Amino acid sequence: MGTTASARGALLLVPGIICILSSTPVRGEEQALSLPRVVELSLQNNGDLNAFREEKGIRDAGKVRAGLLPNPTLELEAGTGALTGSKDENNLSIGISQEFSLAGKRDKRLTIAARDLEIYRWQLTDRERVLREEVKTAFHDAILAQKRTDLADRAIDLNRQLLEVTRERLAAGDIPELEMNLVKVELARSEGSRIDVAKELSQSQARLWTLIGLPGGESPALAGNLDADVPMATSLLDLKRLAGENRPDIKALEAEKSRGEADINLARAEGVPDLTAGLFYSHERRTDATGAGEEKVRDNLLGIRLSLPLPLFDRNQAGIQEARARRSSAESRLLAATRNVERDVETAYARYLNSEKVLSLYKATIIPQLEENLHLTQEAYRLGEVGILAVIQEQKKFFEVSEGYLTALHDRRTAFVKLEAAVATELTGGAQ
Template sequence: MGTTVFARGALLLVPGIAVLLSSTLVRADEPSLSLPKVIEYSLQNNGELKALREEKGVRDASKFRAGLLPNPTLDLEAGTGALTGSSDENNLTIGVSQEFLLAGKRDKRLTVAERELEAYRWQLADRERTLREEVKAVFYDVMLAEQRLKLTDRSIDLNRQLLEVTKDRLAAGDIPELEMNLAKVELTRSEGARIEVERALLQTRSRLFAFMGLPAGEAPAIAGTLDNGFSLNKNLADLKQLALGLRPDLKALEAEKGRGDADITLAEAEKVPNLTAGLFYTHDRRTDATGTGEEKVRDNLLGIRLSMPIPVFDKNQAGLQEARAKRSSSESRLTAATRIVERDVETAYISALNAEKVLSLYKSNIIPQLEENLKLTQEAYRLGEVGILSVIQEQKKFFEVSDGYLTALHDRQLALVKLESAVATDINGGVQ
């Protein structure tokens, strides 16, 4: 009877990894969220990203302000001779003046504002790219924790089956009581390991829900797998070229460089002073003495007033120097960022290839041989050729290597996530 029970336990374990990777912790009454849904929800509800989107109103206001004309000025001037002994003399002047922007300053300011708005759009797109990377990484962390939890559940099941076998064999007088105690210790150890894995799973899910912007108390089920098929059909040179053409952070720096050019053009235009033109009306009342009599005179005047600063001392040298310095700085940052992007793509590409090689070793050599070793050890214990310590040791080795296999799968997925983010392209060719 003991051998039959143990054989059933072995049959539960042997399918092992394939079952682990195809199952997920999803409640039957809850709809589960796949990775695309998680990313979509995160892009819509992430608090930091929503705050960054709200900043568009600031850029729109700057563009609107750049297109406005200066406000007209109302001038009012009044004078009286009552305080100087000439009460019959007074005047009143009313005028309206308007400043006119010369050298196309208004259009040039609009160009600067548009370049700033363009840079902001690319900065927003780049934050979305990095958020995708962060969400994907944490998503696969959740998948790894879930698979590890299922792995510990299988360890518990096997140890329970082993304990039942030892109880039966002890009752039959085939083994000493020590072997049953060892089986109890292994069962307790695997149950403790499950508690630690479950705690790690809860923490990882909490991080994912924080990225998604979920309110406290909401914890939807997450569905996915670590073993996604992948085929890298582009070489390193092609990937670098794609990254240079698609990375939004590079495009944001290019837009900042374009803004620097626009700033220089505007600074050149600011060297030309603006013209202020105005209309005024003057009413003048005074007393005119002619001979022995006095005659009251009333004059009404309508005139035009023009004014313009004379650019003798300030020719906007400082503004032009500042604009050129900013443009040079943005150009240097663009050059440096281009090199960093190429290096990031190369590093991510090599990491993805190495992770795939490690994973292939597990699939082709390690896992099949490990399962065969476990079967042989179980059969030997059934026949009484080995003791329980050999079985326990082989079981530990099986689960340790199985955990290593899950880690290799996880590392491969993270390497692909890094590569996709570095190139700003999904593996299927979609731009991020």
């Protein structure tokens, strides 16, 4: 009977591990979220992103403000001689004036407002790019944590099966009691590991739910796996070219540089003073003394006023210098960002290639050899050629290497996500 139970435990081991590595279970009838759906929800519901979207109203208001004309000025003046003993003398003047911008200042301000709106749009696109990377990475982290939990559950099940085998063999007098105690220790260790990986799963899911913007209390299942093929037929040179064409942070800096040119044009125009033109009406009543007596005089005047500051000392030299400094700063940041983007692409591409190499070692050599070793050890234990310690060690090694294989799968997926974010392109098709 002991031999039959031992063989039964051995036959259940490897197929269960392969099943864990190949898929992620979905609980009951609960609708699982795929990676595209998770990204879509995050772009819709992420709090920080939605808050930044609301800032578009600030840019729109700036464009409205830039297009408005200055308000006209109403001037009213009245005087009387009643308080100084000349009650028959008084005057009244009313006028309205309007400031007119010269040198095309209004159009130049509208150009700057349009540049600000363009910068904002590219900044919003870049935040969406960064959020996609964070969400995809968090999604794969949660999938990895789920698979580690499943692997820990399988380890507990196998240790329980092995404990049943040792109990039956102990009852048959085939092994000493020490072997059963060793299996009990191994079972307790695997249960402790299950608690740790369950905590990691909870933390990974909580971070993902935060990025998605799910209400509290919701915890949907995830549909995804780590071992799906990731095609990569694009060369490093083409990836750099795509990054240069598609990176929204580079586009935002280019728009900022263009805004610097518009700032200089406006600063030069502001060196030309604005003209103020006004229309006024004046009524004056007074008494003139003549040789024949006093004569009451009434004068009504209608005229215009023109006001233009003389640009003798201030021709906005400081404003022009400030605008030039801003443009130089934008050019420097654009140059540095372009170099950094190329470096990011190179680093992400090298990381992806390295992850592929590590994963190929697991698939071609490590996993198949480990499975064979585990089968041989289990068969030797069934025949009584090795003790329980050898089975425990080989089984422990198998689970450790299986977890390493999961990590290698996860590293490849996250490396591909990092590469897509660096290029700002969905390498499976389409720009982000």
